[in-house]
Amino acid sequence: MTDEPGLLQRAEALLPTMLDRFRELVNCESPSSSPQHLKNCAELLSPWLSAAIRRPVKVVRVDDNVHLLASAVAPKVLVLGHFDTVWPLGTIQDWPFSITDGVATGPGTFDMKAGIIQAIAAVELLADPSHVSVLLTSDEEVGSATSRTLIENEARRAGAALVCEPSADGAAVKSGRKGIALYRVEVRGRAAHAGLEPELGVNAAVELAHQIITIAGFASGETSVTPTVLAAGSTTNTVPEFARCEVDARSWTPRGLEDVDRAMSALTPHLPGAVVMVSGGIDRPPFEESMAESLLAEAALAAEQLGLAPLAAVRSGGGSDGNLTAAIGVPTLDGLGAVGGHPHARNEHVDVATMPRQAALLASLLVRLGDRSPME
Template sequence: MIADIEQLVRCESPSDDLDAVARSAELVAALGTRLLGAEPERLVLAGRTHLRWRFGDSRRVLVLGHHDTVWPHGSLATHPFEVRDGVLRGPGCFDMKAGVVMAFHALAALPDRDGVTLLVTGDEELGSPSSRSLIEDEARGCAAALVLEASADGGALKTERKGVSLYEVAVEGRAAHAGLEPERGVNATIEAAYQVLAVAELGDAAAGTTVTPTRIEAGTTTNTVAAHGRFAVDVRVRSAAEQDRVDKAMRALTPRLAGARIVVTGGPNRPPLAADASAELYARAAALADRIGVGPLSCAAVGGASDGNFTAGVGTPTLDGLGAVGGGAHADHEHVRVDELPRRTALVRELVADLLRTEGPR
């Protein structure tokens, strides 16, 4: 497994580079073909390569992962692949190339894979713009979706994920000379500042809703009243009702300055993965973990989203965080605990086998 992970980590696959994603997909396809004895379907959507293995005629269990990463080209020079003192490191190892390898090895160990679909996408880190429909279509009708994203802290499975909405607020004002006649302008920088404060007030800590203005830009030169500005907004919610409330409030933003105009684009990106979507699967996984000696399990609610939000959004029971145990996703200290690789892979194998024994199509 370590050798397989090394192959994938050494093939850099930043999401925004179509050629890199295509090269990574070919390596993932070759690895899966060797371990599973079957070629995947290559699904190229908007230039991005996704891979799908279907076993048998029925669709009962969807196993889900992605092979793209946030790490730019050249990251191996500063964050080389290595295994030292029981810890594996390298760009994208935790999120989530180790999880892809774990999926292959777990399924390869099954005597019968009839009813399993394995989907490995290539744009998850971008919000799955091209693969969302594919993921949702594959999930519909399945009894369960198992997401091999990395675990939460301490190896906890992810039984609840917040939904995500992404917006851009564009502000239009009117340019003027900042020294000669600033009063003739409509300052988009000031209007953007008003709107940033208004947007930040939409959060609700008690409900677990965060509304965070992030990247901002305005103006052209230092001696010109800004005619244009824009800022991005990241929204995280625990419930569909909160996602709808914030969406309505974002679209109701009104200018504070006379002559300014506001255009809001974007909206909900991923629905919440609610606790009730994972409760039964988590209980099943916990019992299996105790039975095969890899327990006890723990679970966590997290703010980050994954493609598991999409599978839960179409009503499919979903359990997330079944992948690598470690930490540091997207960060310099990204790492995987080697001793947990066979333990967690065995759990995935047993969980898929148990679902295939007991669950028909939904």
């Protein structure tokens, strides 16, 4: 099993093209909430990916979303990424793409437009990419509702998934992720005048406060349960009739999420006359480390063959589409994308000097997986 010769050097030669594409891709804003801008981004990416993989790219439309799929006839590996971002339309106007002292900044640079550029370069470096499928989706940041079935089907066909989400600190890959459960708790009380006859009301805000204390108590060990967005009331002189909160729960194990799910479903009112309604549930199952073991070993060998530093691996509390592929039993390795920091923050950035190295590592891993038999 050998890597293609000169991968690192050839990846270095691609850096000018990578940076030109990187700038163009970041400037093509693609918030998850804007179908037209997601379509524009897909149209930009499609010819780059098609040229790199040397076959047509299919645009898959699901509801208002478009996803790009370059599916191999007999795939051995799926390269997975997303081009939607958390940044509102117009962010590029006051935070334009820039590269200063080798550091690229701008909306979506780290999460995960640099990773997409690196993935396209990695495929381009292959002498034969016929065993590689690539799927770029447009709704990862909002839960992958329209792409989940597509992701799972393509991952099953390929038998292995490489996710080009950002790397962890020190260019570490991600060999596990917490699962995520999301809930909305809604409380209905009874409105009344807050000054004249508050005793006739049922205060939804007070009921919600009781619920929040209860919910926070569901956290246990490394399972977190966090009430996040809260809202209650309509005017300052009215006993609140309605209140609600969002809840984010995360766990390394399926049982941890299942325990939270049962507890959330069993919430009952504290105040007479109040009604508590809970919606939501487990959104992304945990990505357990056992699902990364075989691919991590291959990636470590690929890094060694390229003369890179020993490859580190960490678990991450954040979720990705890697949770979906790992949960259906497909070996998955995540965090193969950009080196930088601070996703979803104004200081999001990418170390551009590392982009060829990351592309070469991915290409080397793709070569090694192409040499595996389908049963490995």
